[in-house]
Amino acid sequence: MKVLRPTQPTSEQLTVINNYKPGVFVVRGAAGSGKTTTALYRLKFTTGFWQRRRRDGFIDGPVRVLVLTYNRTLRGYIEELTREQLKGQDIELTISTFAKWATDRVAGARILQDRERREKLDALAAALPLSADFVRAEVDYVLGRFTPDRLPEYIQCERQGRGRVPRMRAPLRRRLLEEVIQPFQEWKRERQTWDWSDLANAMAARRTGHPYHVVVVDEAQDFSANQVRAVLTHLADEHTLTFVLDAAQRIYPQRFTWSEVGLHVGPHNSKLLPKNFRNTRQIAAFAAPLLKDVETTDDAAIPDLTSCTEDGDKPLLVEGAFTRQLDHVVRFLGDLGPDNDESVAILHPKGWFGEVKNRLNAAGLAYVELTRNAEWPTGPVNVALSTMHSAKGLEFDHVIVVGLNSEVMPHATEPGDSERDAHLRLLAMSAGRARKTLTITYKPSEASDLIACMDPETYEVKTA
Numbered sequence: 001m002k003v004l005r006p007t008q009p010t011s012e013q014l015t016v017i018n019n020y021k022p023g024v025f026v027v028r029g030a031a032g033s034g035k036t037t038t039a040l041y042r043l044k045f046t047t048g049f050w051q052r053r054r055r056d057g058f059i060d061g062p063v064r065v066l067v068l069t070y071n072r073t074l075r076g077y078i079e080e081l082t083r084e085q086l087k088g089q090d091i092e093l094t095i096s097t098f099a100k101w102a103t104d105r106v107a108g109a110r111i112l113q114d115r116e117r118r119e120k121l122d123a124l125a126a127a128l129p130l131s132a133d134f135v136r137a138e139v140d141y142v143l144g145r146f147t148p149d150r151l152p153e154y155i156q157c158e159r160q161g162r163g164r165v166p167r168m169r170a171p172l173r174r175r176l177l178e179e180v181i182q183p184f185q186e187w188k189r190e191r192q193t194w195d196w197s198d199l200a201n202a203m204a205a206r207r208t209g210h211p212y213h214v215v216v217v218d219e220a221q222d223f224s225a226n227q228v229r230a231v232l233t234h235l236a237d238e239h240t241l242t243f244v245l246d247a248a249q250r251i252y253p254q255r256f257t258w259s260e261v262g263l264h265v266g267p268h269n270s271k272l273l274p275k276n277f278r279n280t281r282q283i284a285a286f287a288a289p290l291l292k293d294v295e296t297t298d299d300a301a302i303p304d305l306t307s308c309t310e311d312g313d314k315p316l317l318v319e320g321a322f323t324r325q326l327d328h329v330v331r332f333l334g335d336l337g338p339d340n341d342e343s344v345a346i347l348h349p350k351g352w353f354g355e356v357k358n359r360l361n362a363a364g365l366a367y368v369e370l371t372r373n374a375e376w377p378t379g380p381v382n383v384a385l386s387t388m389h390s391a392k393g394l395e396f397d398h399v400i401v402v403g404l405n406s407e408v409m410p411h412a413t414e415p416g417d418s419e420r421d422a423h424l425r426l427l428a429m430s431a432g433r434a435r436k437t438l439t440i441t442y443k444p445s446e447a448s449d450l451i452a453c454m455d456p457e458t459y460e461v462k463t464a
Contacts, residue, residue, distance in 0.1 A: 001343065001368055001370075001376065001377045001378070001379070001381060001382060001384055009034075009037065009038065009041055010275075012271075012273060012275065013034055013038045013041070013273065015271060016038050016042055016271045016273075017038060017041045017045055018045065020042065020045045020048075020049045020240060021049075021240070022238050022240055023239075023241070023269060024241045024242075024243070024263055024265065025042075025240075025241070025242050025243075025269050025270065026258075026265050026269065026270040027042075027242065027243065027244045027245070027270070027271055027273065028270060028271070028272045028273065029245075029246055029272075029273035030246060030274050030275070031246065031276065031278070031287070031428075031429065031432035032276035032277055032278030032279050032284070032308075032432060033246075033274065033275055033276060033277065034273065034277050034278075035218075035244050035246070036078070036218065036244070036393065038244070038273065039216055039218055039242060039244045040082060040085050041085070042216070042242055043065070043067065043085060043086070043214065043216050043242070044085040046214050046240040046242070047063060047065055047086055047091060047214050049240070050063045050213045050214055050240070051063055051090055053213075054090055058238075059213065061092075061210070062090050062092040063090055063091050063092070063213050063214065064094075064213050065086065065091055065092065065093045065094065065212065065213070065214040065215075066094045066096075066101070066212040066214070066215045066216075066231075066234075067093075067094070067095045067096075067215075067216045067218070068097065068098055068101060068216070068217045068218065068231070069095075069096075069219060070097065070098070070218070070219045070222045070223065070392070070393075071097060071372070071389070071390055072097055072100075072372050072373060072390075073370045073372065073373055073386065073390040073391075073394070075095060075096060075097050076370075076375050076376035076377075077394055078095060078393075079375075079376065082095055092210075094212075098200070098223065098227050098230075099196060099199070102199045102200065102202075102203045102230065103199065105203065105208040105209055106199060106203065106208065109194050109198075109199055109202070110192065110193045110194065111193070111195065111196065111199065112188070112193050112194065112195050117195055118136065120184060121136050121139060121180065121184060122135075122136075124179060124180040124183055125176075125179070127179065128172075128175060128176065128179065128180070129166075129172075130166060130172075130176075131419075133419060134166065134418060134419065135176070135180065137418065137422075138168070138176060139176075139180065139181055139184070140197075141255065142154050142176075142177075143181070143195070143197035144197055144200070144224025144226055144227070145224060145225045145226070145255070145256050145260075146225075147204070148185070151177060151181060152177065154173055154177060155170050155173045155174050155177060156170060159255075160255050166417075166418070197224070197226060200224060200226040200227045200230050201230075203230035203233065203234070204226055204229040204230040204232075204233050206233070207233050207234055208234070209234070211234055211235055211236040211237075212234055212235055212236060212239065213236050213239050213240070214239070214240050215231060215234075215235065215239065215241045215242070216244065217231060217241075217242070217243050217244065218244045219245065219392060219393050220243040220244060220245040221245040221246060222392075224256070225256035225261050228243075228256075228261045228263075229261050229262075232261065232262065232263075274307070275307035276307050276308050277307070277308075277309075278395055278432070279308055279432060279434065279435065280310045280311055280312035280435075280436065281308040281310070281311055281312075282311065282312050282313060282314045282315065282458070283312070283315060283431060283432070283434050283437075283438050284308050284432075285455075285458045286315045286431060286438065286454070286455070286458040286459055287428045287431040287432050289455040290424050290427055290428040290450075290453060290454065291424065291425070291428050293424075294421045294424050294425060312436055312437065313437060314459050315431070315438040315439065315440065315458065315459045315460070316438070316439045316440070316459065316460050316461075316462055317439075317440050317441075317451075317459050317460070317461045317462070318439060318441040318442075318462050318463075318464050319441075319442065319443070319444050319462070319463050319464060320441075320443065320444075320463060320464030321443055322355065322402075322403060322441075322443060323355075324464035325402055325441035325442075326355065326356065326359045326402070327464060328439075328441065328464045329356075329359070329402065329439075329441070330359055330360070330363045330365070332344075332398075332400070333360075333363075333365050333383060334363070334365075336398075340382075341380075341382060342382065342397035342398060342436070343382045343383075343384070343396040343397045343398070344382060344383045344384070344396060344398045344399075344400065345384050345385075345386055345391055345394070345396040345398070345400070345433060345434075346383070346384070346385050346386070346400045346402060347386055347387065347391055347399060347400065347401045347402070347430055347433075348385075348387060348388070348401070348402055348403055348408070349387070349403075349404070349409050349426075350408045351371050351385075351386075351387040351390075352403070352408070353369075356385065357385070360383070365383060366381045366383065367384065367385055368381050368383070368384050368385070369384070369385050369386070370384045370385065370386040370391070370394075371385070371386050371387045371390040372390065384396070388426050388427075388430045389426070391429075391430055391433050394433055395433050395434075395435060396433055396434060396435065397434075397435050397436045397437075398434060398435075398436055398437045398438075398439075399430065399431070399433050399434035399439070400438075400439045400440075400441070401427075401430055401431075401438075401439070401440045401441070402441045403441065403442065403443075404427075404440055404441065404442040404447070404448050404450065404451070405443055405446040405447060405448055406446055406447065406448050406449065407446065409423050409426075409427075409448040409449075409450055420449075423448075423450055424453060427450055440459075441464070
């Protein structure tokens, strides 16, 4: 599966790459703005700076470099690119997800299974006038943002990035804290188990192993405040720390301010990259309206549609039964031809690919699976299956989102609803993975409410 190779950086990106002095730097990039390319070049130049510092006698031992991504799929992709950028025997390089990096450094932590956690939270929240999905996401938000001794601050805090609906006024927040979060914390202590928030807290509480001179955190908008605090704990006294993010593409319930994690970020140490170099004008025009009513924050970078230079077909919505949808997918792949090296991602919200695999196998079409794959697949196969979440940070020539039905992406229709916002961000992010063509398939009688959020002027419709 091919990966994006770093291209010649633009003058805008060079202002980020060449600013490699010690300290923190935040890169806010819109979808398609070349955030990953910018981060990799910056990683190369900042590591070179610290290699020179080592040769001058300011560092004992190797230059320790840490690159963190938010999921295993992106980690495998980034590793293919990173190891090409960094050369030298004096570098100790770690490329990891936060979860893997932390579990490797905290001995004996038993992490709750997702099913155990979900069942306990659902039972605790049964009496609250909130959906189970919302409660679990809100608990993630609270435990990710506040340290254990400061959980009561949630009741009165400014709550951004979680949508305006349902309205979480102070009395309901107090009930969530006292009836769900605090009993959940006590339940974990009694069982001597942790969830991922506890792992972040443990990493933030003390340094484990040697500190890092160079750190890059990619897709940082989906890291929690406590995960960022953990990263800060593991920095050398002198360091170069880079966060690469776009809050408009946030797909997990994380939201915090830089000041509350102890960082001062302003014009002197941040840069906005608004230009979209990936998508055609037509794909960008389709994705942008999806974020029109979504709650935004200061870290959100809205893409500059005027910067797209390539034209292509309008995104295509294919209507029909799922078997008919797959007929279209198989024909599309067949039309590309066996010798075509253009990459294709087939995405699904939940990763339900049983029938897709059967059809591809029957047609003799090879594919690889990306979701939760720690290693980027090498070889000539350029058709990939992935959940929409795991496609974050990647790019492909062609993207096909299959089965966009209400069963897999249900939500309320009221603007400001937290689940609606999350799904719109996820769909816009998935659309933005495409360089040349975008196709979305669904069954009209079971269509997700997201279909109604699309601008009809920006797509074509085909009945399968």
